[in-house]
Amino acid sequence: MRVNLLGPLQAYAGDHGAELAPAAQKVRQTLVMLVLNAGRVVSLARLMDELWNGEPPASAHTAVQTYVYQLRKRFSLGNPRIGGAAPAEEVLLATVDDGYQLSLPADRVDVFRFEPLLDRAGAQFRDEDFARARETAAAALRLWRDEVLVDVRKGPALEAEAARLKGLRTSAHHLRVESDLHLGRHHEVLGELASMAGRDPTDERAQGNLMVALYRADRRAEALQAYRRARERIATELGLDPSPRLQALHAAVLTSDEALLRPGRRISAVPAVTRAPSHLPAPRERLTGRDGQLARLTAALTGRDRADRPVVVVEGAPGTGKSELCLHVAHQVSDSYPDGQLYARLRGDAGRRVRSAGILRSFLRGLGATPEQLRLGATDLSLLFRTWTADRRVLVVLDDVSEGSDLTPLLPSGAGCGVVVGSRRRLFVSSSAVHLELSGLSxxxxxxxxxxxxxxxxxxxxxxxxxxxxxxxxxxxxxxxxxxxxxxxxxxxxxxxxxxxxxxxAGAPDDPLGVRAGFDRTLATLPADSRPLAYELLAPGVPDRFTPTSVAATLGISDQKAEDLLEELGERYLVRARHPAADSRFSYELEPGVRPLAPGPVRRSA
The missing domain is CATH 1.10.8 (Helicase, Ruva Protein; domain 3)
Structure with missing residues (x-):
């Protein structure tokens, strides 16, 4: 079996067999989901979510079984016994653990041939082997026949994967063009660069490459015009100034910097450092009972299924060991991020939010920024950080995150970077992020x-x-x-x-168990007017199960305020909602472990 996804769907029964892509859209979606997850179990629930956008009909289970049967029949795919191992070269579609697993060698799928080529081209480019980088990137781009999955209906999972692959295709295109520029082929790529910059006026990488090519072609005035157009579009569409890197390039064109005329010369807003920073604290304890979670997160950050700038998010109640797991994961994958490992906590010991500018200065100081650069404001510091990480492989670990907006200025921009987030609150970072909810140990x-x-x-x-x-x-x-x-x-x-x-x-004021501080930091993320109410609700003597009405009566607040408080506590893993009653309102109960370790009541001012 051979499948091509980088364009219209093509599926062949063998290397030289007839083209057999199914016509029915849901069967096509099912095939693509199984192919993109080859070697892994795709659960029935995940397939139904993709096919019906989270609203499957009552017949969905039977329908999926029918689609799988049609694929087995069309492509002559065997169904081994559950748990059976398929020979390396044999294509099988097995029913496993309430899901399906397609055994398909990676070299039979164009997507799985494309990504290793792109990785190799990036490594060759970093080694300044620009001729090989150019040829490898070009070979990767030749696998594309059109937009990815252009004729396949996409649900949430395939939409996210299509967006990821589109970004990788753009990265490959940039890599090939930049290799050409380093080889002195600026005349050959001028037209292509003008087209790329015109398609996406806010793509600073394309704009910068166009400026370099124009300048080397003795068209300095047009290079300056390209910068002005880019600056205006970036300001209009994004409300930002150009990045320090693009501004530095503009200054070099203005001053006719001779370095621009020399292929192979890189202009960087941050000087290179002789030693990559390693800011990770050492884990305090060994992990027990977390082998499965550790394996899942390290695979997301380093494995074949590694996403474009993978992001993993560890969430859970206070005291469940989120920070320790994040540190163990970060240390285990550090070799995959040779340009540095950066670490920051976004809240201090008292639960106060740490400003992003301070964290960015710490990051950039480790990366070799000059004192002048460190005096920049928060926005420019964030742009400088993105510039430095654009073509490097850096791991960023951000612990004690309570707001998704706090992450934005601290995220690295490069596809080769990785991010580990620890949060005491449920966060939505992106549809491609790997989210892990950590509960207490069994x-x-x-x-x-x-x-x-x-x-x-x-x-x-x-x-x-x-x-x-x-x-x-x-x-x-x-x-x-x-x-x-x-x-x-x-x-x-x-x-x-x-x-x-x-x-x-558990009730001592000096917190000898060391868990009270975690609860205090969690409650510190609540709105100021909700904190005293939360302390009172979690105090001894209040029942472990409650409704908005009972909480309203206990705390002397409105039903709506009580419901809002309970939802806020649910977001922070302190209470869990139970199925709604006949009046469609939820009831709630304390998460296990909250009551014996919760702080005492705080007296509210009148």
Whole structure:
């Protein structure tokens, strides 16, 4: 079986077989979803979401089974037993775990041939082997016959994938043209560059390349006109000034900088540094019970399915170990980001928001920015950061993010970069981001962590006592390590003393379990007028389950204010909504672990 997606859909039964792409659109969508996820299980739910945009009819399950049957029959695809392994070169369509898995070698799909070529061209370009980079990028572009999936109806998943591949095609085009410029072929690419710049007037990379080509063709006035047109369109459509890199190029044209006439010379707004920055803190503890999540996130950042500038988001309740997981992931993938690993927390210990300008100065200082550049304002600092990361491979780790808008100025621009986000609130970053909701550890993992941490303590022989301690910690890794630390300091304690200490520590003002601070930082992300209400609702004595009406009565506020408060707490993983009652209103309950570790009530001013 051979499938081409970079243009009109083409599907062949074999290398030299007849073209057999199905005519029915939903069968075509199903085929493309399976091909793009070759080697992985595509769940039935995901297929239905793609085919019916999240609103599948009652017959959707049967319909998908019919589409899969038609594909098996059309392309003579076998269906091995569940869990069976397919030979490397055999094409099979298996039913696995309430989903389907197509076994199809990568060299049979044009998309999977295109991306390695683009990666190789980028590596050759960075090594300044511009002739090979040009030929490799050109070979990648020759695989494209038209717009990707131009004749296939697209649901949410295929729309996102089409947008990603379109961006990669543009990157390949830029790479090929820039290789030509480095080889002194500016006359040959002038027309092509003028067309690219005209199609997208806000694409600063195309505008900059056009300016360089015009200047080298002894058309300096036209190069300056190209800059003025780009500046006006960027201001009109985006409300921004041109990036520092484009401004630096404009200044070089104005002053007739001789460096512009020398192919191979790069103009960069930030000087190169001799050593890539590595700002990642060391993880404090080993991971327990997170192997699956760790594998999923590292694959997203480094694997074959690595997206254009992959973004992974780890969300969850306070104390579930989000920051530790982010750090373990970042350290594990650091070799894939050789140009630097940057780290910042967007909220301080007291829960106050850290300004983006301060974070950007820290990033750029590590990247080698000059003192003059570090005195720029927040907008220019963000543009400078994007310029530096445009053609580099940098990993950016942003922890304690509570607003999606806080991310915008801190995101690197290059396709080779990666982003890890830790958040105590549900965030929508992008449709292509990998979102992971982190809950507390399972009880067996809690027991395993505690058992290994106190292996030399007398309590290790008291398995029932350890089980009681694990239950008291409610799946929170931080609390479990705090208990282990206390037991190391007090080797004579029994499980009785340790359990009593946990119960007392949960309400102690100095937070010996080390989890109160996380709840305080989570509540600090609430609007100011909601925080006292939240503290009062989470205090002991208030039922664990409630409705907006009962909360309104308890707190003396309107039903609408109570409902808004509960939704805000739900966004922060402190309460969960239950199915609506007959009046279509939700009821709510505390997330496990919130009540015993929640702070005490705060008195509201009258």
């Amino acid at each position: 009880f067996p993992d809690c027991l395993r962590l505690l058992d290994s941490a106190v292996a030399g303590h007398r309590i290790a022989a008291d398995q029932e006592g350890l089980r009681r301690l694990a239950r008291l910690c409610r799946g929170l890794p931080g609390a479990l390590f705090a208990v282990a630390s206390q037991l190391h300091r007090r080797p004579h304690w029994t499980a009785r003393q340790a359990s009593a200490w946990v119960l007392a520590a």
